[in-house]
Amino acid sequence: MCSTKWPARLGRDAVDLMLAAVTAVAERSFFAVAERCDETQFAKLAEGEPRWIVATVRFTEGDCPGILTCILSEELAHNLFHAFAGEDPLDPPPAQEQLFDLIGECANMICGTWLTRLEDRQTFNLFKPVVRYMLDRSPLVLPEGTMRFTLNDMPLAINVRVAGGAPAAAWG
Amino acid sequence: MRILIVDDSSIMRTLIKRVLALANVPADDILEAGNGAEALAILESKDVQVLLTDINMPEMNGVELLQKLMTSDRWKRLTRVVISTDGSASRREEVAGLDVRCYLEKPFTPEVMRDVLNEVAGAPGA
Numbered sequence: 001m002c003s004t005k006w007p008a009r010l011g012r013d014a015v016d017l018m019l020a021a022v023t024a025v026a027e028r029s030f031f032a033v034a035e036r037c038d039e040t041q042f043a044k045l046a047e048g049e050p051r052w053i054v055a056t057v058r059f060t061e062g063d064c065p066g067i068l069t070c071i072l073s074e075e076l077a078h079n080l081f082h083a084f085a086g087e088d089p090l091d092p093p094p095a096q097e098q099l100f101d102l103i104g105e106c107a108n109m110i111c112g113t114w115l116t117r118l119e120d121r122q123t124f125n126l127f128k129p130v131v132r133y134m135l136d137r138s139p140l141v142l143p144e145g146t147m148r149f150t151l152n153d154m155p156l157a158i159n160v161r162v163a164g165g166a167p168a169a170a171w172g
Numbered sequence: 173m174r175i176l177i178v179d180d181s182s183i184m185r186t187l188i189k190r191v192l193a194l195a196n197v198p199a200d201d202i203l204e205a206g207n208g209a210e211a212l213a214i215l216e217s218k219d220v221q222v223l224l225t226d227i228n229m230p231e232m233n234g235v236e237l238l239q240k241l242m243t244s245d246r247w248k249r250l251t252r253v254v255i256s257t258d259g260s261a262s263r264r265e266e267v268a269g270l271d272v273r274c275y276l277e278k279p280f281t282p283e284v285m286r287d288v289l290n291e292v293a294g295a296p297g298a
Binding site for chain 1: 180183184186187256257258259261262263266277279281
């Protein structure tokens with residue numbers, strides 16, 4: 001049982017904070033625009049995307065464990081890499097190792113920024129992100145509580161699971 | 173001036189190096205380490221003036237590294253900068269007693285990093 005006291009509800013407040021975290025990361029690191037996205041719009045954007053990347057970050061907030069998962073299209077991942085590296089979007093795509101390193105760092109920053117804003121008086125620890133291609137070609141069936149966003153009008157889904165707490169409420 | 177960048181993300185180390193170059197920080201040598209243990213090995217063998225370190229890293233994290241550096245006068249003049257996703261007041265308080273010159277929260281814009289680097293480049297020991 002965690003001694004860390006999560007917010008009374010991982011609901012709207014936590015989702016608002018997640019949007020703020022995604023926005024901060026998007027703007028400062030990738031010069032990108034982040035917006036909230038509803039299920040219908042997300043499904044439309046996701047349609048036809050051939051490949052998806054999943055980045056998972058385990059964390060502990062005090063003594064309470066959790067997992068943050070980011071799911072984004074490979075196209076968005078390449079877009080973010082070129083922006084972060086200061087490259088032309090038309091440049092060849094990066095090597096997989098480099099791409100996964102960046103996406104892992106992106107998930108890391110989103111998780112850390114969210115946790116900092118969620119509970120400023122509690123230190124947290126982040127574990128090295130695990131990044132992989134999603135095997136299933138269709139990402140449309142996302143877990144309950146998944147939050148949906150767009151970065152530069154491309155789909156990004158984030159899911160958070162914490163021990164002893166409810167999943168963050170779905171948006172839209 | 174010799175600078176040591178400590179972060180388990182190679183892409184983040186590359187970004188910091190790029191910002192160092194763009195900011196014209198007078199660095200003669202830039203070294204890298206993937207965790208605190210690697211950093212300590214470098215610090216024990218080379219004379220480094222500025223340390224830029226992440227907090228959350230495997231094997232030896234940034235706080236453990238900074239605590240280790242406090243155990244010897246050898247690194248008394250080493251300028252220490254923390255670069256971390258953990259911007260909580262609790263974490264900042266934790267490192268406050270570890271001779272940290274600046275605390276830079278990720279994500280950061282290149283301009284903010286540049287300003288921090290230009291400030292510490294003129295610090296004692298640098």
